[in-house]
Amino acid sequence: MMGSSQESIQQPLLQSQTSNTKSETSSELEDTLSDARLSLFERFRKGTWIESKLLFHLAAPAVIVYMINYLMSMSTQIFSGHLGNLELAAASLGNTGIQVFAYGLMLGMGSAVETLCGQAFGAHKYDMLGIYLQRSAILLTLTGILLTIIYILSKPILLLLGESPDIASAAAIFVYGLIPQIFAYAINFPIQKFLQAQSIVAPSAYISTATLIIHLLLSWLAVYKIGLGLLGASLVLSLSWWIVVVAQFVYIVKSDKCRHTWKGFSVQAFTGLPSFFKLSAASAVMLCLETWYFQILVLLAGLLENPELALDSLSICMTISGWVFMISVGFNAAASVRVGNELGAGHPKSASFSVVIVTVFSAIISVAAAIIVLALRHVLSYAFTGGEVVAEAVSDLCPLLALTLILNGIQPVLSGVAVGCGWQAFVAYVNVGCYYVVGIPLGSLLGFYFKLGAKGIWSGMIGGTAMQTLILVWVTFRTDWKKEVEEARKRLVTWEDKKEPLLK
Template identity: 65%
Template structure:
């Protein structure tokens, strides 16, 4: 452990004050809030009331699109299970076991590790080191992509792993087919989660919500084509889910390189992203542990449901939840 002085030092020293990137609603409302709090002529109660209204409005503008994006991403996963359910009870149980029993493991780990970007990008933005946001984004993507390699091995070996855990052979075989189609999604997580935190650190949340909503429509259409028209079954449903995540990623990245709001925070690819990898791993591992403990309990519940007397019925019920 470092000394007390080392622990209190900021991760990133502040840069000389410079013009901020193009201001959005958050910056404008922050100025209004500061003006209200520093106005000596306002009565105290009125000052508190106005400041509270501004703060609530600011939080809503930031939180609402983020919540919407989260719900859309979860509904894409839910809709995939719905399409799988139209194939039969076994397919629905397999999709539930694959999605909530195996895929949730990778989701919790990757999202937890990606949360370190929120800490680093937030401090870099506050310290006016805008160019470091792009560096942290690339560094996180590298680390999460490398993490995705052993996770892919787990996905490939999902059938013997599930059988070893006591899942019925027929169910494990069907779940493995679904899981194989989710392998590209692992690396989608490796890119998407850092991009999300990169944008959120700059209070840019509405574009992600619009992109997610648009992608949902594409996802539903492609799922319908894959399952009903082309007869691709479970592997088709899961491949469409993976593809939908990559559509979101491409759209978000195009926004980053084209938007004037990211002009100072994204300056292109840099070799500096390959330095400080181990420090980032240590920070991201701590973030991952906290989030994994919150998400993996449901994964254990799903795996236990597969051990019941009628696993298809139990897993079908959990799929609806």
């Protein structure tokens, strides 16, 4: 373990020019917020300008990456939907009911890398970032093997949950083609967090944009020209994710920006896996409880009268919500990196100020998105299917969709702050209470007992999300940020390992 004097000697050698610039800007923010000679208004004005530049440097490309990656799944659902209403319901159930299960688990376990890499980069412990990436990839790959079994058994699982036999059979075919995607997740999520912690986000945006174009072309060929149907649509989606993974890894290996953080494959990645799993599991529980919450609501919709209409209308609204939600996920990633970097650098005022700015920006954008959805409520569904009955049902759900978008402009960002601080376990408890004690029972009561159908199920979801948001707001804005700086230092000391030879 290196002492502080050794770090001071090695730091100029480790830091790239880009890192120096970011570090200086971050220090400028802390100095500005601490400058008693400036009025409160002047500190806020200057601080907002500095933080906005830092934030949007991260958030803008991150939003593009997440929205495009989601758009790949969304376009797959659109291609499937134009095959027929049964295919739309099957793809929706497979995508939202089964695939989201893996997505939540993988992304949640990958957020341990987000906490450790963000704080290690802020503390200039650059050589540990590559080790954290490899450890996470190992754990996620092992997890992927277990998830493959669930995918293979998707049809009996859906039937056991009471889904329609026709929809369950078609959904299972769709899910089989998503098995390779599981292992793409296992590599992609750690890579994303590794790059984001270093404020390297633009390359991922370029890669995702190029991959989306390839994905749309291949989907059109597989579904409409070759006639591979649902299986072809999901196989193309898996292939597209692997294109993203390979391109990002090539960038890491070849780019000068990663030369201090990626030193090659190391046997050190196989050490400390049980402890790393513990932190990863806490992250996974936090996010899984959130993503599975929405998954359960879709499964509940499949149990309503006229399940095909309920699934079609609810899944279209939730797909739109999910796409707009990617804006908040991008801000979530930016918030996690900004807060993690500032805590690692020992800047409590900058960390707390970053929370305020990122929350305000994300909320404003989400309100604008909600207004657009309400304005287009009568035509939104026609991108997915041509049915007028579905269009009317979607239009009826749009006010609830708009309210969901506003809540989702705040809650994911505060979850990102929690990841940056390492509060995953606490948020997991909040999610259990709000989602599973309030949201799902309330949605079931309104949807089935009071016969409100999909509207009742979604209203319950909103109740749980609203409670969660209020709790996170209260906790975040009562945080002792000086104490969080000390906690970050302790965490980095715990996780900085003895160096071992790299594998050539």
